[in-house]
Amino acid sequence: MENITKDQVEITKAKNSKIDSIDFNNLAFGQVFSDHMLTCDYKDGKWQQPKIEPFAPITLMPSAKIFHYGQSIFEGMKAYKDANDDVLLFRPTDNVKRLNISAKRLCIPEIPENYFMEGLKALLDLEKDWIPTKEGSSLYLRPFIFATGEGFHASPADEYKFIIACAPSGPYFSGKVKVLIEETYSRSANGGVGFAKAGGNYAGQFYPTQLAKDKGYQQVIWTDDTSHEYIEEAGAMNVFVRINDTLITSPVSDRILDGITRKSILDIAKAEGINTEVRKIKVSELVEAAKDGSLKEIFGAGTAAVISPISGFGFRDSDFDLPELENTYASKLKARIVAIQTNKTEDPFGWRVKI
Ligand code: PLP
Numbered sequence: 001m002e003n004i005t006k007d008q009v010e011i012t013k014a015k016n017s018k019i020d021s022i023d024f025n026n027l028a029f030g031q032v033f034s035d036h037m038l039t040c041d042y043k044d045g046k047w048q049q050p051k052i053e054p055f056a057p058i059t060l061m062p063s064a065k066i067f068h069y070g071q072s073i074f075e076g077m078k079a080y081k082d083a084n085d086d087v088l089l090f091r092p093t094d095n096v097k098r099l100n101i102s103a104k105r106l107c108i109p110e111i112p113e114n115y116f117m118e119g120l121k122a123l124l125d126l127e128k129d130w131i132p133t134k135e136g137s138s139l140y141l142r143p144f145i146f147a148t149g150e151g152f153h154a155s156p157a158d159e160y161k162f163i164i165a166c167a168p169s170g171p172y173f174s175g176k177v178k179v180l181i182e183e184t185y186s187r188s189a190n191g192g193v194g195f196a197k198a199g200g201n202y203a204g205q206f207y208p209t210q211l212a213k214d215k216g217y218q219q220v221i222w223t224d225d226t227s228h229e230y231i232e233e234a235g236a237m238n239v240f241v242r243i244n245d246t247l248i249t250s251p252v253s254d255r256i257l258d259g260i261t262r263k264s265i266l267d268i269a270k271a272e273g274i275n276t277e278v279r280k281i282k283v284s285e286l287v288e289a290a291k292d293g294s295l296k297e298i299f300g301a302g303t304a305a306v307i308s309p310i311s312g313f314g315f316r317d318s319d320f321d322l323p324e325l326e327n328t329y330a331s332k333l334k335a336r337i338v339a340i341q342t343n344k345t346e347d348p349f350g351w352r353v354k355i
């Protein structure tokens, strides 16, 4: 596989830009898309040259395997622009590596890291003006790969498409997030695909999440599939719990996504002198801590959601509200990670990448 540079990415420009029709001050999450996308096809046993094309519909045969056997994986990243107009990414190599971990599990050919990174740089050069600068907004980047190869035989496709699409976006959640601890349905199972960002993982969450929404909750806290005794993730986020002054999160496993925000928060918290523990968290521990007042905070962590405080949780027939504290770990850690991402502070960890 030849290495490429961003200048070798073939560009077909959109005839007209949509940018003037976008209200950058009122962006929802992932609802509007920029003018161009990066595309790269896998055929004849190799990934072909990456290209940039206008963001437009793609044509697939009804027999494309994505429709039948769900070979589809994705990533979530954000691009920011700082006061010097420089374009910044946050730990992008970790996303490429994770996309390829997902690819391997779904029997999808791995994308060369160099194609991903140089292609993304070329795309961001072109879409720079689409990066919002309002606090809480960013250009959400959605790299994904899906099976375009045809056939009803239940086996891996022989052709795939890799795309990076860009969506100028505001916050993922608006308002308070109350969660329901789920004991019937599971997001993932031992030996399954929970650690991968496979499209089907999310499809499987929609129905139980809808049931929780019907009961007045915004999200589900997933528990382990065997005993349902341990909390694992919160919707599409890793979950953190603060009991007294200790911040706790579950260890990652083949059921839990190895979140980039999660591991960054652990490092920031340690650097801030916060006591952290990576260990399994029992639902019963959470309930006891809520009852005796030692449960101070729960928050979700992920690229889209950044850090989202959880205002309360439901378990069986009881609701537990979390205290409304000032100076929460969630707000402190969110301020720190966002400042690093947007170049408002030093980055002692070396996570910020200028494009
Ligand atoms: N867990 C799940 C299931 C997710 O979909 C995400 C989102 O990407 C995360 C956790 C958080 O991961 P990251 O911080 O890398 O975005």
Ligand code: COI
Pocket: 075, 076, 077, 202, 236, 302, 303, 304, 305
């Ligand atoms: C992200 O946080 O980037 C994700 O991929 C979650 C997504 C389901 C919005």
